[in-house]
Amino acid sequence: MTEPTAHNHQKPSTPSSMETAEDLALKLNAAVRDSNIKDVLELLEKGADVNSKAESGWTPLQSAVQADDEDLVRLLLDKGACPHARKDNGGTAFTEAAIVGNVNMLKLLLDHGLNINDHDDNGFTAFMEAAWYGKEEALKFLYSKGADVNLRRVVSEEKAKLHKGGATALMDACKEGHLSAVKILVEEMGADVNICDNKDRNALIHALEKGCVKEKYKSAVSIGLFLMDHGVDVTSKDECGKTALILAVEMRSLDLVKALLEKGEIDIDDADEEGNTALMVAVEKNDESIAELLCEKGARTTVGNLIAVANRNRANNMVRLLRKHHAKFVPETPKDWEPNSKRWRDQLKKLYQIYRPMVGKLKTFQYIQQRIQNTSQGGIYLGLYDGTEVAVRIRRSTEGDKEKSFFDQCANCERLLKLFQSEKARGYMYLCFPLWEKNLEEHLQEPDGLQLDYKDALRMIFQAVRELHSLGFAHQDLHPSNFFIDLGGKIYLADFDNKRKLIEGKKELVNSDLEALSRLVLYVLTGGRKPLQQVSTKDLAADSPDYKEALDLVSSLVSHDERGLEGLSKHPYFWSKQSRFKFLKSIWNKIKDLHNRKAIFPARKATERFPYPQWTKEIDPDVLIIMENPRKGRSYEYSNDVTDLLRFIRNLDEHPDASISNIIGDHAEYFLKVFPALTIYVYNTLRRNPKYSHFADIQDPSL
Structure with a gap:
């Protein structure tokens, strides 16, 4: 950032007793908006804060930039205006300069240390603003200074969860109908026409979404045709599942519809979230030219009750056209159906009810509301395969064949996700898996x-x-x-x-x-x-x-x-409590006849020390007395080594005494609570002893 000049640090005059700091701030912002340099200077001399904020957080510098007044901008910067100050929405003077399109002001602000890709709270950078407002010279300047042409709009985590953000400058220029800016972005700056925003919409969808507005129609058609010439994916959908073809029909643009159909990549019968196909939309809008073209290109006339729609519009010519292409009036009786899935219930019922072109026995809808998981290689979507609820992964045929080959290897594995069925259509592989509830x-x-x-x-x-x-x-x-x-x-x-x-x-x-x-x-x-x-x-x-x-x-x-x-x-x-207790009991039975049994658990030089060197003091004293002085048999004083603890556990459980059980309750529960580290100590000590490691080889029956 450029060092401030000496007079940037001059102490402002104290406001007069008649005018508060707030009064001066309001007057300063008003003077700036009127581009009245004389009043601005006088107010600053009176002590008005050059960085004061008006409504919505506007500073004098930002207002001067919006007024496209270079002299006033330079003056305010010289007087200490902060170029980094943000409005309530996070916008700066730099983003305002891009909206105005003033290259000189952009350069001046960049010289004061502004970040070329800085963005406001909605993710808009100066480059995006210039694209939105069609400011071509500003676009070129910012690009020359390193603006990221393919940067996607950055938004908060909360907004991202609502699928907001992710748009690029190209999408902005397309949405607002700036054909010349679109051409510059694509042909001169290499903008990627197939990046998608957080609602899965690419530049083509953004270009067509406002095409029905009279003022936007002509530019939307031109931009759409241009993008198709430059390889845009014509299969993209908007947030309501509408394809570019459906949007073109809604615009009633025969040229766009023809161009899209000539691409040969689209499914002419694809439908939106309401189950409407392009032909249904054409019939609803009573556009005979588009309806005839779609029928001639093979659009299905047996879905959507097209005759009923045409009759409602009193469109006799449309009815004759549809009948010529085998459409019939068919009364529909809705069927009730309840999915097994609880989490995906509403989406599955929607999928069940709407019309979708079938892919073999599969019904699916590749759009955001039916997506259940994102991956680095595309989304996973809900589907119904011959009525069975499935998760669907869509891959190009080559990659799909490789992936199917891997899943075929998983067929006999119990815990690896298995392939349920697959379908192929139009160069794509549809891999169907048993539907899961959650990850x-x-x-x-x-x-x-x-x-x-x-x-x-x-x-x-x-x-x-x-x-x-x-x-x-x-x-x-x-x-x-x-x-x-x-x-x-x-x-x-x-x-x-x-x-x-x-x-x-x-x-x-x-x-x-x-x-x-x-x-x-x-x-x-x-x-x-x-x-x-x-x-x-x-x-x-x-x-x-x-x-x-x-x-x-x-x-x-x-x-x-x-x-x-x-x-x-x-x-x-992984052992159950009973298995751990049985393991401890069993060890004494295995070592009791060994002459060197105490050497199995050495007190010194052990990898892991015995965690209960005073275990006799941790046992309930009444239990210890009873065990050391049994009613039948000889008395025995237990020592504090691990082998005697194992002996104690085994004897207590093998020779039950009601009085002991009344004190400690369940034997396994008691010993595992009093000696929680005993099982792993005994297990590891045995396992690490080459001579006795086989003593540790037990299997929990619950596995």
Whole structure:
């Protein structure tokens, strides 16, 4: 930023007692709007704040720019006006200069350190404003200074959730009908004609949406034809599912309709969210020329009850035209239908009720209100395949064939998302999958996510990753959004971003998946309270009965444990309480006849110290007394080593005493609560001992 001149820091005069600072500010802004330099100077001398704000946050500098008064702009800057000041909507003097189209003011403000791609609260940059208002010289200047021609409108997270924002300067020029600016953007600046905004609309849709307005008609037709000559995707839709063809028919532009049909890429029978096709719109508007062209090009006349619409319009000629092309009056009786899905119920009922051209046995609608998930390679949409609710992924045939080949390999896997059916049409592959309710991330973020059985969920997640590895692939993107949950609570793994890689002996790929799985374990066990990359072991609930096992499982995944995913799927974390207790009981039976049994759990030089060196003091004293002095048999004083604790557990459970049960209740519950770290300690100590590691090889029956 240019250093301020010395007089920028002159102390302003104190306002007179008769005029408040607010009075002076109002007068200053009025003088600026009147371009009255004399009054501006006098007011500044009286102490008016050069950066005061009027209604909606306008500063004198911004008002001077809007008035296109260069001399006044320079004066205010010399007097200390801040070029970075923002109106209530986040706009600056720089964006105002672009609206005015004054290149000299843009240059002057840039010299004061303005960011060329700075934007207001609605995401508008100066470049976008220049495009919106058709200021061609300003466009060229800003482009020469590095303005990003393909920058998409940046909006807040709240607005993005409402699908606002994402538009480009090209879309703005198209929407406002500035043909010359559109040509400059595309031919001279390389603007991408196929970028879509957050409502999935490309430049062509923006050009045609206002085409029905009389003043916009001519420019909309010209821009539409120009974009088609420059490779725009003619299959794009607006937020209501209207195709470019439907919009062209609404405009009643025969030239556009002809040009679109000549492209050969569009489905002439595609319909909007209300089920209206281009032919239905033409009949509704009683445009015989367009209706005849559509009929001659093969538009279906058997949907929409076209005869009834034409009769309502008293359009006898249209009726004759339609009958010539085999249209018939067919009374419709609506059918009631209830989908299985709870989350997608309303959208599925809408899809069921509206007309859609079938793709084989598939009915789907590729537009934003029917989209259930975004991926880096396109959206996933709702569909009905022969009446079955499905999720639909649409790919070009070549990519679709490759993807289908992968999903065919998943056919015998229980926890990998499987292909239900597929269809091909017009160079596209429609891959249909059993419909899911939510992904894991969504499930945990919603209140009912608390109902998820974390242990059961992680079992399914581990199984899914194992199955993928068994097919020879590493996933490389084990994000909770890639795990889908169906109505029955079953979890399935998918890879719609195609980040998987062939393992082919590359152990680092498997290790990478294991590390990602460790983060996912923490994410699930902490209920998704923190983003995946921020969660750590510190977020685990230390009072959880599975705390120690969970810590060990995460640590084992991170350390690329030699057991691998197959072995870690049998980790004690996944054992039930009864299985953990039975495991502890069983160890004494296995070691009791060994002469060196105490050496199995060495007190010194152990990888992991025994966590309860004074365990006899942690047991209920009455229970200890009863166990050391049984009614039948010899007395025995238990020592504080681990082998005696295992002996104590085994004896207590194998020789039940009603008085003990009255004190401690369920034996497994009691011991796992008093000694929560015992199971994992015994398990790991045995597992790391080559001679006795087989003692740790048990399987939880609940798996």
